[in-house]
Amino acid sequence: MDVIQAIKERRSINFFETGQELPDEQLRELVEISNLAPSSFNLQPWKLIVVRNPESKRILRRCAFNQRKIEEAAAVFIIVADPGGVEENLERVLDNWEELGYMKPEARQGYVDMIQNLYGQPNSLKRKFFAIKNASLFAMNLMIAAKGFGLDTHPMDGFDEDSIKREFDIPPDKVIPMIIAVGHLKKGTTLLPRAFRRRFEEFVRLGSY
Numbered sequence: 001m002d003v004i005q006a007i008k009e010r011r012s013i014n015f016f017e018t019g020q021e022l023p024d025e026q027l028r029e030l031v032e033i034s035n036l037a038p039s040s041f042n043l044q045p046w047k048l049i050v051v052r053n054p055e056s057k058r059i060l061r062r063c064a065f066n067q068r069k070i071e072e073a074a075a076v077f078i079i080v081a082d083p084g085g086v087e088e089n090l091e092r093v094l095d096n097w098e099e100l101g102y103m104k105p106e107a108r109q110g111y112v113d114m115i116q117n118l119y120g121q122p123n124s125l126k127r128k129f130f131a132i133k134n135a136s137l138f139a140m141n142l143m144i145a146a147k148g149f150g151l152d153t154h155p156m157d158g159f160d161e162d163s164i165k166r167e168f169d170i171p172p173d174k175v176i177p178m179i180i181a182v183g184h185l186k187k188g189t190t191l192l193p194r195a196f197r198r199r200f201e202e203f204v205r206l207g208s209y
Contacts (some may be wrong), residue, residue: 002059005148011194012154015186016072022052022151023180027075030145039134041115041145042093043087046135049078049168059167064159064179073154073181078168079139083122097148123173132177139178146182154181189206 022030031048039045049060050062052075054126060078061070070076078133082088095101143153150179155178164176185191 001148001150003144003148006144007124010143010147010190011152013185013189013191014069014154015189016069016074016086016181016183017186018072018075019198020184022050022074026149030142030149030151032108033075033145033148034138035140037134037138039137040119040130041090043085043089043115043134044138045082045089045131046138047080047082047174048138049080049170051076053062056168060164060179063167064156067156067158069181070156070179071182072186074151074183075181077142077180077182078164078170078179079180080170081128081135081177083127083131083173085131085134086119086127087122090115102150102156128175131202132175133188135175136177139180142180150184151182152185155179156181 027050031050037046051057054071057073058072060066060076064070083209088111094103094108097111098105098108109133139155143155146153157178159176159179161176164170165172165174166181172175
């Protein structure tokens with residue numbers, strides 16, 4: 001599917017066809033394509049938990065205000081923003097930049113200092129914002145890629161984050177910006193027309209606010 005068509009046709013659907021699966025091969029391809037999302041300094045501060053087991057989906061449904069689409073969807077992705085992604089990935093990123101010629105060896109420490117200054121300490125609010133922003137880029141890429149595979153999605157922020165962390169063994173320093181149901185639109189379902197979107201003139205400012 002053409003990327004513009006995928007963006008135009010992507011909808012957040014509430015009714016999924018039950019009994020569908022997301023096979024391992026398709027799951028891997030979908031996630032690997034989604035992982036091409038941009039991120040600050042290519043630090044990729046995200047993790048992904050894929051929930052496909054029926055019992056796990058029941059548990060997740062309880063953590064998400066009993067939204068039935070969680071159980072009906074083929075899978076639900078828990079997007080995890082990882083403030084520790086800087087420390088986890090920085091050296092590999094810089095090694096790769098040096099290997100590919102993006103960076104000279106003598107510039108390495110300058111990049112380390114810049115990143116630490118920009119994103120602060122691991123437990124800081126600045127670092128959490130960094131992780132959430134970048135994980136959200138991954139999440140949007142995932143939803144567009146899913147549409148390209150003929151899959152439908154629904155992002156959700158209606159959930160008890162502490163409960164999800166407890167039930168799925170997610171460390172307390174991580175942040176869950178959203179969960180995404182993935183599957184196929186229920187057969188026979190007719191979607192209503194796309195809801196209100198603001199006109200260009202209402203939110204675009206040219207040059208300054």
